Amino acid sequence: MKHRLGLAVTAAVLALVLPTASAVADPRDDKSKVDDRVKELQQEFEGLDEDLARVIAERDEAQEKLPDAEAESKAADDALAEAIEKDQDMAARLTSAENAQKDLKSSIKSGTEEIGKHKTSAARIGRQAYQNSGITSDLAMLLQMAEGTSADGGIGRVDSAVRSQQRTIDKLSEQRALNKNNEERLSGVTEKISDLKDEAAEAVVAKEAAQVDAKKKADSLNDLISAKDDAEKTISDNKATTEKQLADEKAEQDRLAKKVREWEKEQEKKGNFTFGDGVLANPAKGYPITSPFGYRIHPITGAKKLHSGTDFGVPCGTPIHAAGDGVVVGAGWTGGYGNRVVVSHGKIKGDSIASTYNHNTKVKVHAGQKVKKGDVISISGTTGASTGCHLHFEIMKNGGYVNPMPYIS
Numbered sequence: 001m002k003h004r005l006g007l008a009v010t011a012a013v014l015a016l017v018l019p020t021a022s023a024v025a026d027p028r029d030d031k032s033k034v035d036d037r038v039k040e041l042q043q044e045f046e047g048l049d050e051d052l053a054r055v056i057a058e059r060d061e062a063q064e065k066l067p068d069a070e071a072e073s074k075a076a077d078d079a080l081a082e083a084i085e086k087d088q089d090m091a092a093r094l095t096s097a098e099n100a101q102k103d104l105k106s107s108i109k110s111g112t113e114e115i116g117k118h119k120t121s122a123a124r125i126g127r128q129a130y131q132n133s134g135i136t137s138d139l140a141m142l143l144q145m146a147e148g149t150s151a152d153g154g155i156g157r158v159d160s161a162v163r164s165q166q167r168t169i170d171k172l173s174e175q176r177a178l179n180k181n182n183e184e185r186l187s188g189v190t191e192k193i194s195d196l197k198d199e200a201a202e203a204v205v206a207k208e209a210a211q212v213d214a215k216k217k218a219d220s221l222n223d224l225i226s227a228k229d230d231a232e233k234t235i236s237d238n239k240a241t242t243e244k245q246l247a248d249e250k251a252e253q254d255r256l257a258k259k260v261r262e263w264e265k266e267q268e269k270k271g272n273f274t275f276g277d278g279v280l281a282n283p284a285k286g287y288p289i290t291s292p293f294g295y296r297i298h299p300i301t302g303a304k305k306l307h308s309g310t311d312f313g314v315p316c317g318t319p320i321h322a323a324g325d326g327v328v329v330g331a332g333w334t335g336g337y338g339n340r341v342v343v344s345h346g347k348i349k350g351d352s353i354a355s356t357y358n359h360n361t362k363v364k365v366h367a368g369q370k371v372k373k374g375d376v377i378s379i380s381g382t383t384g385a386s387t388g389c390h391l392h393f394e395i396m397k398n399g400g401y402v403n404p405m406p407y408i409s
């Protein structure tokens, strides 16, 4: 019984001490997860500083882990409260059993004294009765009674003495039964105390393990909260600078678009503003789209931002081909776009369409040059506001940035 109980408690202690599956997650998994997110963020937001992207990824990671960490910390606190209660309960039960043991020992001691007294008293009554009656032995008394020769006084005295002796003997046997019962109870209580001491010791160990666990879970939670707060602060500290940078990029984008639009308007006035068959081809055929055209919320400014083209995962040094026949409107360095080539394809289905190729290592054409669909116009790279080799490809429709994919697929 004792042994089984110990094992059960040990199992409970182990369950407390052993970390849960989520707590043993390999930190390298977190690292690679953050690394992946950094890459993703930098693809999604070209030119986003790597350190800032990391801060955002770490903030998101902390945010994602918070609910579990909160739940784990709460569960550990609850387990600790339970362990403390169990510890206190065991201590109280042990004290109560020890008090019962003390009481029983004292009852047995006084019972033993009582038995001693009754024994002496019974013996004395017996002796006195015989002495007073003049009867010298039990046999003589019985003979006298049978013959009717015994003096009444003598028998009466013997009779009363026998009754008194009987009462003493009754008390004696009652006390003996009581003592026997108390001794059995004492043995039970003593065994129980031994079990309770084991259980109380286990409860102390469990409580201490629960304290360690609760502290660990609380520390993890606090670490996450600090990591998140620190990241939020860095993000907020960089908000104004990022807003300025994005506004500058947007202004540059608008300025470049306006320039192209002005050039197109001049050509439109001249008439016959068409080149080739008006069908465009993918300039980076076979390479994956790493970031599509469209609006997204910027992770630092929290504002909507247009990704003005389609990004293709083209390695640096790859020849880039003109999407269609046309005239080069611009070729060269433009800041955020790095080395950029703009090709006008003239009127396609009533709209003036131009394509742009950005972040090149090198441009292979010059403004005013006529190009054919598929001609190599540049060599891909990661110049300007770019954090990795790719082609940022744009389509401008009447001077506005539109989704390139319907034009090239």
Ligand SMILES: [Zn+2]
Residues within 6 Å of the ligand: 046, 291, 307, 308, 309, 310, 311, 391, 392, 393
């Ligand atoms: Zn892009």
